[in-house]
């Protein structure tokens with residue numbers, strides 16, 4: 001019988017001393033449970049993913065020193081094996097680093113394993129820094145149990161990626177009793193279920209129990225939900241750690257089965273995870289909380305228009321940071337509806353947030369008369385409309401800059417896709433909370449917040465009003481864009497689905513009743529495709545957004561700006 005402690009922790013990238021301290025505390029807690037092994041996540045020492053910090057002068061020296069500290073600490077708990085993820089040096093031809101797993105005990109390194117499959121797609125870029133390991137398999141006998149080791153992507157060979165090597169098969173040949181997999185697997189919709197499916201299948205096929213340990217926390221646009229788990233060949237997933245929380249918990253491993261510390265079978269793990277809206281909410285709240293604290297912000301500011309995007313952003317910020325730490329500013333112009341201010345007031349009352357007022361009429365008049373005086377022609381049309389958004393963006397940045405609040409951007413995925421936003425205006429900000437939510441989902445998440453609160457947080461007046469930028473008299477989003485239920489379905493296909501081949505447009509269109517006639521569909525989809533492509537320049541300059549889906553704007557979707565591809 002073996003006791004194994006799962007250390008699902010929220011490490012900070014590059015904070016070597018802080019990460020060592022967390023690991024030592026978890027090791028002590030493991031020892032208090034009389035554990036034999038404590039397992040940390042992939043690259044726990046540096047947190048995942050340090051990116052080009054790995055190339056910075058002195059970074060690897062600091063990693064070496066931090067690892068030496070861990071070794072020293074392990075001497076004080078001599079019975080415990082520590083499974084540690086870290087970047088390590090190598091002298092093979094090619095890159096000079098490996099993504100490594102080391103097992104240490106009593107001040108000694110007992111085993112070193114190098115990750116064989118380095119994900120270099122979507123948001124991952126490991127081949128940029130690491131040389132793949134060529135290990136056959138690494139196993140270690142601990143209290144009579146033969147343990148084998150893998151690192152994250154190593155376990156995903158059978159997932160349609162068609163790598164030349166299959167680390168799982170190599171490991172199976174070494175006949176371990178248990179596989180320990182250390183991971184840094186960011187969450188997005190359906191990811192937990194995908195992990196369960198991939199690792200349950202591998203467990204069944206190879207007849208091996210697997211312990212999967214993930215990190216938790218927000219790192220710029222990526223959020224890691226944790227949800228570490230244990231899987232057995234016959235029973236499937238038998239244990240799951242909490243989602244979006246740190247957890248240090250000890251399991252028993254006895255005769256190929258995972259048991260609770262008390263020796264019982266763990267409670268059944270539900271197949272279904274969180275409902276979609278609850279998932280979005282927790283991912284965004286943790287993403288903002290970690291971004292803010294790691295960047296040194298305790299407070300945030302948001303422009304409150306009385307529209308749904310800023311209302312949802314405000315409500316999520318309140319949940320993450322607390323109402324006393326969030327400030328809303330209403331900035332009416334001559335085109336703002338009465339509801340813009342009244343609805344903001346009600347929203348802020350519901351959320352317990354202070355609402356400040358800064359009308360922008362004077363600023364807009366001053367800028368436009370200055371423009372005329374300087375350039376001899378009036379500022380008009382879209383440029384004049386956008387001036388309002390730019391005046392607001394500047395006021396918000398003034399506030400952020402002088403009072404130290406993080407400015408939260410309110411753009412959703414629908415408008416970011418088609419560039420329905422003003423550069424250096426409402427795109428200003430440090431972090432976008434809802435930039436991976438389509439407009440239709442913005443409504444759904446707002447309703448979800450109200451339902452779970454059991455009261456109206458986001459007023460019905462805001463949820464019920466027709467979306468409008470309010471930059472011109474009577475302006476509505478539908479005057480410039482297809483209705484959101486239509487737009488969103490087309491965007492999902494164009495951005496996240498397969499590329500549509502000619503002839504597939506009908507299929508796309510069938511998603512939405514409104515898209516009926518082939519010719520119109522074709523024209524509309526082509527128009528939307530053109531808008532997405534033309535507006536890459538705005539997205540490149542926009543703040544990072546919290547990633548919720550597999551294909552989000554940001555590092556996982558690298559599109560050229562100055563391109564011509566029909």
Ligand SMILES: Nc1ncnc2c1ncn2[C@@H]1O[C@H](COP(=O)(O)OP(=O)(O)OC[C@H]2O[C@@H]([n+]3cccc(C(=O)O)c3)[C@H](O)[C@@H]2O)[C@@H](O)[C@H]1O
Nearest residue numbers: 382386389415419420421422423426468469471480537561
């Ligand atoms: N490739 C490129 N690289 C760098 N800059 C590029 C560029 N292509 C155009 N530009 C420049 O970008 C500028 C045009 O972009 P920009 O100034 O943003 O303005 P633009 O895209 O022309 O207009 C913004 C649109 O968003 C709507 N809007 C604004 C605010 C809020 C909302 C809402 O409801 O959420 C909607 C507004 O009604 C309008 O239809 C021009 O100065 C142009 O020269």
Ligand SMILES: Nc1ncnc2c1ncn2[C@@H]1O[C@H](COP(=O)(O)OP(=O)(O)OP(=O)(O)O)[C@@H](O)[C@H]1O
Nearest residue numbers: 303304305307308309310330331410426467468469
């Ligand atoms: N009158 C205003 N006062 C304060 N901020 C505003 C005002 N108008 C716009 N903004 C800021 O600019 C952002 C974009 O404006 P926009 O009107 O497009 O979005 P919204 O009102 O939140 O949602 P919707 O698109 O449903 O109207 C807002 O989310 C808000 O942060």
Ligand SMILES: NC(=O)CC[C@H](N)C(=O)O
Nearest residue numbers: 119152153156184185186
């Ligand atoms: N760190 C990794 O190797 C992550 C890749 C993996 N397929 C995941 O997202 O779960």
